Amino acid sequence: MIALADCNNFYVSCERVFEPKLNGHPVVVLSNNDGCIIARSNEAKALGIKMGQPVFQCRQILDEYNIHIFSTNFILYGDFSNRIMSILSSSAPEIEIYSIDEAFLNLNGIPNKKKFALDLRDKILQWTGIPLSIGVATTKVLSKIANTIAKDQSENNICILENPSDIKEHLKEFSISKIWGIGSQLTQKMNARGINNGYQLTQKSDLWIQKQMGITGLRLVKELRGEACLQLNNTWQRKKSITTSRTFAQGIDNIRDLSKALTTYANICATKLRKENSCAKSIYIILGIENSIHKHEIRKIINLNTPTNDSLEIISNCKEALRTVYNSKYTYKKAGVILSDIVPQSKVQLTVFDKTDDIKKRQKLMQAIDTMNNKYGRLKVRFAVNGYSPRWHPRQERLSPCYTTRISDLIRLKG
Amino acid sequence: MHLKSSKPYLPKIMAGFPSPAEDFTELSISLDSTLVKNPPATFMAYAEGESMIGMGIHHGDIVIVDRSLTPCDGDIIVAVLEGEFLIKQFSKTKTHIKLIPHNSKYPIIYINEDANFQVWGIVVHSIRSYR
Numbered sequence: 001m002i003a004l005a006d007c008n009n010f011y012v013s014c015e016r017v018f019e020p021k022l023n024g025h026p027v028v029v030l031s032n033n034d035g036c037i038i039a040r041s042n043e044a045k046a047l048g049i050k051m052g053q054p055v056f057q058c059r060q061i062l063d064e065y066n067i068h069i070f071s072t073n074f075i076l077y078g079d080f081s082n083r084i085m086s087i088l089s090s091s092a093p094e095i096e097i098y099s100i101d102e103a104f105l106n107l108n109g110i111p112n113k114k115k116f117a118l119d120l121r122d123k124i125l126q127w128t129g130i131p132l133s134i135g136v137a138t139t140k141v142l143s144k145i146a147n148t149i150a151k152d153q154s155e156n157n158i159c160i161l162e163n164p165s166d167i168k169e170h171l172k173e174f175s176i177s178k179i180w181g182i183g184s185q186l187t188q189k190m191n192a193r194g195i196n197n198g199y200q201l202t203q204k205s206d207l208w209i210q211k212q213m214g215i216t217g218l219r220l221v222k223e224l225r226g227e228a229c230l231q232l233n234n235t236w237q238r239k240k241s242i243t244t245s246r247t248f249a250q251g252i253d254n255i256r257d258l259s260k261a262l263t264t265y266a267n268i269c270a271t272k273l274r275k276e277n278s279c280a281k282s283i284y285i286i287l288g289i290e291n292s293i294h295k296h297e298i299r300k301i302i303n304l305n306t307p308t309n310d311s312l313e314i315i316s317n318c319k320e321a322l323r324t325v326y327n328s329k330y331t332y333k334k335a336g337v338i339l340s341d342i343v344p345q346s347k348v349q350l351t352v353f354d355k356t357d358d359i360k361k362r363q364k365l366m367q368a369i370d371t372m373n374n375k376y377g378r379l380k381v382r383f384a385v386n387g388y389s390p391r392w393h394p395r396q397e398r399l400s401p402c403y404t405t406r407i408s409d410l411i412r413l414k415g
Numbered sequence: 416m417h418l419k420s421s422k423p424y425l426p427k428i429m430a431g432f433p434s435p436a437e438d439f440t441e442l443s444i445s446l447d448s449t450l451v452k453n454p455p456a457t458f459m460a461y462a463e464g465e466s467m468i469g470m471g472i473h474h475g476d477i478v479i480v481d482r483s484l485t486p487c488d489g490d491i492i493v494a495v496l497e498g499e500f501l502i503k504q505f506s507k508t509k510t511h512i513k514l515i516p517h518n519s520k521y522p523i524i525y526i527n528e529d530a531n532f533q534v535w536g537i538v539v540h541s542i543r544s545y546r
Contacts, residue, residue, distance in 0.1 A: 018500075020495045020498055020500075020533065020535070021497075021498025021499070082455075083454075083455035084455070085457075086454070086455045087455050100431060123483075125457075126482060126483065127453075127455060127482050127483045128455065128456065128482070129482070129535075400420075403458075404458065406514035407459075407477075409461050410459050410461050410477070411458075411460045411461070411500055412460065412461045412463050412500065413460050413461065413462050413463060413478070413493055413500045413501060413502035414463060414464055414500060414501050414502070415462045415463055415464040415465065415466045415467045415472060415474070415501070415502045415503070415516075
């Protein structure tokens with residue numbers, strides 16, 4: 001049996017741990033730059049606020065109901081995620097971390113699944129203050145469905161989907177658009193063929209499914225029928241690409257500030273790359289332009305001869321690329337860097353023109369910078385080109401303190 | 416506040432007589448592992464005010480809070496009462512719950528059944544700096 005553990009309204013729940021007076025009150029969390037709603041408490045959902053809705057669209061409801069608004073605090077959410085994942089992995093024989101707030105657990109060998117799920121839920125709520133829902137079933141796809149059902153049960157947020165007739169009843173009620181792995185296009189296609197719920201999908205022949213949905217679709221339908229096809233994936237996978245991009249609070253109309261922003265993102269990407277002991281062979285820079293007439297994105301690719309994770313090299317390439325595409329006519333609203341063609345650092349082939357001694361020296365420099373930043377705080381040591389100007393920093397007006405990672409931000413107890 | 420393993424101090428290889436202590440190296444003492452028994456359930460906070468002076472907790476002390484423990488009569492706890500964080504001694508009898516300050520200038524807080532009250536965590540250590 002497989003369980004899917006998924007935190008309830010995760011970002012909101014993290015904020016509430018340190019602001020318990022917000023329990024029972026509507027709360028939302030905004031995206032980077034405070035643009036859109038990315039998390040809602042149940043009370044905010046009940047008021048009709050939609051996921052992904054731009055703030056200006058729901059300004060009136062936010063004000064009228066005095067909804068509490070937070071800017072996104074990924075430092076805090078990341079710390080809670082680590083705590084929860086570490087509790088999950090010490091509780092279950094095997095886990096696959098699926099996202100910041102979800103994990104699949106292998107429950108083989110656990111005799112009483114219901115008791116296990118209830119105890120685990122209670123333990124995580126007590127230890128961290130974060131509520132979660134657990135769905136248990138024979139396959140990953142069914143455990144996702146069980147979790148959705150569990151979320152709607154206000155009583156204990158646990159759903160064990162085991163009995164075949166139960167599964168059938170639930171699948172009949174379950175719209176295919178809500179099934180894990182079925183997107184909006186496939187939903188439309190299936191609806192046009194008269195298939196609206198999960199049960200109808202399980203009744204089609206393998207041949208028909210494969211023809212309509214391909215081999216991954218067939219696997220998905222087999223999982224819906226209760227035949228396990230997807231294994232828990234607990235091996236760590238190297239990222240295929242690494243992206244850092246931001247929308248600016250105010251548009252930037254000069255190359256100096258734009259370059260500061262872009263090189264900062266380049267440095268963040270390179271740091272992530274080093275953390276994974278990887279190197280990248282391609283760099284993309286992205287610039288977003290928006291004015292009254294049009295809105296579009298400019299991309300420029302740089303292919304390197306030798307894959308690298310050296311911040312200085314990545315930064316200077318981004319600067320160079322920016323110079324070739326920059327146009328002083330425009331105001332820039334967004335900038336970003338993507339590193340791709342990622343290979344393990346140990347597999348990098350040097351060319352005859354690479355100077356091994358220089359590369360080794362630079363690797364040492366990068367290591368020293370990473371060590372200092374790990375110790376003294378993110379981006380404390382950075383490059384002069386990154387600048388110090390806060391002008392292009394994303395807007396984060398409602399940021400909560402980093403209660404768990406900064407000594408100055410600890411909660412204060414009235415004694 | 417995750418546990419960092421401390422590395423034993425290994426001296427550079429000496430050309431002369433090998434150090435007789437080399438076979439007896441142990442890990443250095445780690446404050447993290449001494450004070451934090453259960454990292455995923457442990458949080459830190461500042462104590463403020465004077466009400467816990469009698470228990471040796473002063474304004475500005477850092478307290479280490481373990482949420483995984485069950486509150487027992489006499490524990491120092493972090494309580495949430497009507498949305499506010501408090502640090503007090505927990506007292507539980509068959510009939511009622513009290514929050515006891517340790518400074519005669521402060522009153523005992525009796526928790527009514529309908530109060531919005533929660534034990535947030537158990538204080539397991541406090542840390543005070545002297546300079």
